[in-house]
Amino acid sequence: MSKRVLSGVLAASLVLASTLAHAECYTEAEWQAAHVRILQTELNVAQLTCQNVPDHSYDAQYSAFVARFGDRLKSAASVLRAHFKRVYGNAASEKQLDIFVTRVANEASDRSMSSTTPCADAAPLFQQVLATDTGGLSQLALDHVTDKTEIGGELCVAKKAPASRKSGRTKKTVAVK
Incomplete structure (x- = not known):
């Protein structure tokens, strides 16, 4: 292959990699929804783990x-489902969402099993969640989930829009003394 062809292939692969990396990121709403799902799963694992534990x-x-928080949970689930459709397309989105939900549940279960007092550990979280107003659930989830690797992506970095030009001329800035 010539250097020109190799350079073209390399440039195309860099553009594709950049596009794919950007496509796999979470919008702000999707990021919050993922955190809410992790918090909900953690509470559900605690509920299931401790249901036969006295006190x-x-x-x-x-x-x-x-x-x-039912309405907030449904809304977060819809946003999360839309994220997986946006990233993986209609055909693969449900499978990828299932993988995400299963991974989140397994990690919550692993954290629970690694504690010697998982049921006592869950009490403050339930108290905190139930003391939160409905509008504060997303922020509570964002603050609570400290291991961002569990989400399997990152927050999208907003691209700055190019400066618009109304005419082909450039503006000069003149300093006034």
Whole structure:
């Protein structure tokens, strides 16, 4: 292959890699939705893990969480589903969403099992969540989820729009003294 062809292939692959990396990022709304899903899953794992533990059954608290934040949870689920459709297309989006949800659940379960007191550990989180107003759920989730690798992506970096020009002439800036 000639150097020109190799240079063209290299340039095309860099553009493609850049495009793919940007496509796999999360918008602000998607980022928040992913955090909400992780928080919801953590609470659900605690509820299931502790349902037969005296003085640490979280069935009522988890039900109260779902009742209180049901609309927010549904909205976050829709936004997250839209993210996976945007990134993976219609054909693969459900499978990729299932992979994400399963990974999140497995990681929440692993954290729970690595603790010697998982049920006692869950109490402050349930108290904090149930003391939060419905509008504060996303921020609580953003603050609570400290391991961002669990999301499997990153927040999109907004590209600056090019400066618009109304005419072909450039403006000169003159300093006034």
